Amino acid sequence: MSDSSRDTVEGAGWGTAERGAYRQLMPGRVEKLSWLDPRTLWAARNGVVASWFGDPTGRTRSRWVAARAAAGAPADKVIRRADPDRFSFMVIGDTGEGDDSQYAVVPGFLKVGQDAAFAVIASDVIYPVGSTDDYGTKFFRPYQDYPAPIYAIPGNHDWYEDLGGFMRVFCGDAPPLPPEPKPRSLSRAWWRALLWRRPRPADEQRLTEARALRSAPAQQAVQPGPYWAIDAGPIRIIGIDTGLLGTIDAEQGAWLREVSQGPRPKILITGSPLYVDGEHHPCAIEGGGTVDDIVPDPAHHYVAAIGGDIHNYQRYPVDVDGRTIQYVVSGGGGAFMHATHTIAPVSVANVTEQDFRCYPRRGDSLAFYSRLYGRRLRLRRFFTLTEVEATAVVAERLGIPPTRTQSSPVRVTRRIRLVASLLGAGRRPDRPSRIRFPVRKIYTQLFSPSSATYSPPFFKSFLRLDVTPEAVRLRCFAATGNRAQELQPPVEDEVTIPLR
Template sequence: MSESSRETARGAGWGAAEPGEYKRLMPPRPKKLFWLDPRTMWGARNGALASLFGDPTGRTRARWTAQRAAAGAPADRVIRRDDPDRFSFLVIGDTGEGHEPQYAVVPGMLRVGQDTRFAVVASDVIYPVGATDDYAAKFFRPYQDYRAPVYAIPGNHDWYEDLTGFMRVFCDDAPPLPAEPAPRPLTRAWLRSLLWHRPSPVDEELLAAARKLRSDTAQQAVQPGPYWAIDAGPIRIVGIDTGLLGTLDAEQGAWLREVSRDPRPKILITGRPLYVDGEHHPCRIEGGGTVDDIVRDPANRYVAAIGGDIHNYQRYPVDVDGRTVQYVVAGGGGSFMHATHTIPRVSVGGVTEQEFRCYPLRGDSLAFYSALYGRRLRLPRFFTLTEAEATAVVSKRLEITPGRSPQPTTRVTRRARLVASLLGTGRRPDRGTRFRLPVRKAYTDLLSPGSATYSPPFFKSFLRLDVSPDEIRLRCHAATGNRAQELEPPVEDEVTIPLR
């Protein structure tokens, strides 16, 4: 096993290194996705419209599930597999930008996952709007050599075209939903419908050709809908669809409560993480209650909740009445990197900084963004911090022990402190709120989408879970884009979860 970012800077991907071979997997001229392009933001407008004029996701989801039920999907939406008591599977989140960072994950994923029984994509399979035509380059091509089935739950971006592409690819080529009657004029629904982004026309020849890339019998998987449960060996994996705004409709909430009563230990896969960036987001269910209420109920036997949407790795081992539930963020599968250096010193749900884990490490995150904005703003001498400088200033600013110690001679200069502040490094907890810069939310919402880069290190990740009757071993593997980490993807975090 190669060294990780917690051991050396080389393990993080810094310094001179041989590039990986991921580029040979890519299309000859991949179309670049610029998140700050007004055309991209306009195409992804449905989330904002749902916030302003009401969210139609629950109604649309109910129509999709009714269509699948009429086509013969199981009423309980449970996929029953024949996996043995000991097996392994992969989880990759927020995958489909179709650029170098997504393809850089693939070689290591294939090596680590060559004996796994299946994979799950956790949220945002396709960017920017989940269009059917994008599945060729952003799903079928990158994962054509993965010889097992791939299941998925949608993220908010998959919903920007009303889930049409997702349902065609994962749900037995489900036909488009018939048009609904026009809403009453001058209502909120009517205003929403005037601006709503509709599904794009589909290139059927492109889709047919793409399907051939994953046409082997061993690769086939059919889901009963956008949310499902998988009975695999000794566990049940429950996947929920959090739609455009990160909530569950009443129908899905009732299903989740019912399917959670099964006596097996369970893992939740969700489009939005329940713990993320040092905060608790329990996920509201229409009509009352939250998803986390269900996860925390000891009768339901959840041992982990894994969510996508945020493009990095985080883990929070939360004590729930004497048992530990592992809350994991697993969104590092291929999209632009959300910063980790903006996460304040962790103290949430009984989890402190000592128990919290993340990848990339905060210092590496700050070094990555300092170099990026040094190039973008043409001020490299001011902005760019070495990984050692970034690690040292983050450690001092947050008063934490760094995951990888900086060189003893590294000084925290005034420039380093200023750059760390400008780039949103989490504030020290003893500072009053009047000193807190309003950069962190803006950084997440605006600056992070501009962080897409096309040369290593990428700081991407994926999960491998090894299941036995007694325990689950969860490992987070890194993908930097360098050859060394392709050949032996380093383990950035590992935890054993007891089942008995």
Template sequence: MPHSSRDTPEGAGWGNSQLGTYKSLMPARVEKLSWLNPRTLWAARNGVLASWFGDPTGRTRSRWVEQAVAAGAPPDAIVRRTDADHFSFMVIGDTGEGDDPQYAVIPGFLKVSQGTDFAVLASDVIYPVGSTDDYGTKFFRPYQNYPAPIYAIPGNHDWYEGLQGFMRVFCGAPPAAPAARPRPLTRAWLRSLLWHAPGSTDEHRLAQARALRSEPSQQAVQPGPYWAVDAGPIRIIGIDTGLLGTLDAEQGRWLREVSRGDRRKILVTGSPLYVDGEHHPCAIEGGGTVDAIVRDPENHYVAAIGGDIHNYQRYPVRVSGGRTIQYVVAGGGGAFMHATHTVPRVSVAGVTEHDFRCYPLRGDSLAFYSRLYGHRLRMPRFFTLTEAEALAVVAERLGVPPVRAQGEAVRVTRRIRLVASLLGAGRRPDRKARFRLPVRKLYTQLFSPGSATYSPPFFKCFLRLDVTPAAIRLRCHSATGTLDHELDPPVEDEVTIPLS
């Protein structure tokens, strides 16, 4: 087994490793997505408008579902596959920036996915606004050589054009009829004045893109933006959390219905239920939460996998009846990296730092961001930390031993501590927060780190799940952009989930 980031710096992708072959897969011209561009921010305005003037995605989703059922989709939105009791599938989240970090995942993904029966994309298939015209370079081209079907759930970015591209590609739906005009001088009317509407589709361009995944073995038409897949001994349920990370009442009723029964279940969601050391149960319109459904022993969930946050995290939460549910964040499939070094020492729902897993390691995340800020602020000598310095100061701030064995001991200096504090490195819960730069919320919304990282390591990841009647083996593989990791993608985390 190759070294992972938990073993050596080279396993994390640091050093002078040979560049991978992923660039040969990319189109000749690649648009470098920047969240500093006013045009990008303006096109992605619908999430802000929904939070100000009310969220219309529930009604829009209902129209899409009605249209799909009228066209022949199963009313219960369940895909019934004929997989054997032993089968495998892939999960990869937040993929579609269409640049180096996304394509760097592909060689390792294709290597690890050999023999799998299908794949699931968890949230944000296309950035920045889910446009149909972007699917060629951000979906069909990257995954053209994956021989099996791909199912998907939308993220908030796929909703910025009313889910038009997503429904067209994954559900075979024609453009939806326009919604009724709202009454003047209402909140909905004010929202409609500024709302970003879907653009027209270049049909020739879409047909050319579809040709890249045209083999019969690659085809699957899913019943809508939310669905369930019965495969072997398990049911995989994908939910659509829309623009604001919640469920409408109609989808909530459906989720309660398809969650019943003895079949073991895995939830795939665009809004993770545990992330960054916090619990986000996901509200359902009209009452209740998604996590209450997942925890209900009558529903037999064994895992909940969420996208949206662009890294890997795992929380094994013990619930009633002595069961353990694996709550996983798996959004590292291609978009810019969200920091892990800002995650405080974990103590949530009985999960401790000893149980918690993340990728990239907090020290590697801090080293990455220190280089990024050093470049952005033109202060590389002050901000830049070596991976060993970053690992040591994170361990000191959390009060835990370093995850990766060090060579020579690192002396943590006043400068190192100051940089770690400014960049929000994880702290112990009993310590008060001080001033820090906006490494999570503001920075990652406005300054996409992907725009500054077109050379390894990228710290991307994807999951492979191998299912038998007795258990599911879940493995998180890394993708750094180096050749050795393309040839043999390291395993960053592995857990066996019993089904008995």
């Protein structure tokens, strides 16, 4: 196994490294998606429209589920596999951008997952709007050589065309839903319908050609719907669909409570993480309660909850009455990178900074953004921080040891401190900054989406979970886009989760 970002600067992907061979997997022409392009923002408008005029996701989801039930899907939505007591599976989140950031993950994913029983995509299979026509270059082509089935849960972007593409690919080529009755004029529903983006007709020949890339019998899987459970070996994996706004409907909530019963150890896969960026987001259930009322209940025997949506890796080991539940963010499968350097010292649910893990490490995240904005603002000499400088100033601001051992002391100058402050680097609560933009949400909603780059290091990641009757070993592997990490994907985090 090669050095990781914990060990060396080279292990993090910095330096004059050789680019990996991932570009050989890419199509000849790749459309570069810009999240600042008004056309992209308009196409992805349904989340904003739902927040203004009411979210129809729950009703639409119920219609999809009813259609799948009528087609013969199991009523309990449980996929019962014949895996042995010892097996492995992969988790990769927020994959579908179709550019370098996605394809750079593929060689390492294939290498680490070559003997895994199956894989799960956790959120946002296809950007920007989940279109059926995009599945060829953003799903079937990159994973054509993955030999096992791939299951998925949709993210908010998959819902921007009412989940039609997702249902066709993952749920037995589900036919389109019939149109609903027209709403009353000038009602909220009428305004929503007026502004709503509707699914575009699919190119059937294009989809047929794309399906041929993953046509081997061992690669096939049909899901009972957008949410499901998988009984595999000694565990149950439960995937929930959090729709456009990060919530679940009452029908899905009742199902989740039902399939969570029993002594079998469980792992939740969700489109919206329950702990992220040092905050708790319990995920509301329509009609009352939250998903994170269900997960820590000792009667349900959850050992982990893994969510996508945020494009990095984070882990929060939360103590619940003497047992630990691992709450994980795994959204680094192939899109722009959400910053980690903006995360303040962690103190949530008795999880401290010493317990918390993230990738990319905060210093690498800050160095990445300093180079990016130095280049874009044409102020490279002012903004650009070396990896060593960024690591040192983050350690100073957070009051923590450097994540990598420095070969020699680093002098943190006024310029370095100012750049760190302007770029929103986290800071100890007892030392508030006088010069700091309100970037916590701005970074997530604006700065990070505009940070797409097309050369390494990308700081992408994916998970492998090795299951035995006694424990689950969870490992986060890095994908930088460099040749060294492509040949030997480094482990950035590892934890063993006891099942008994």
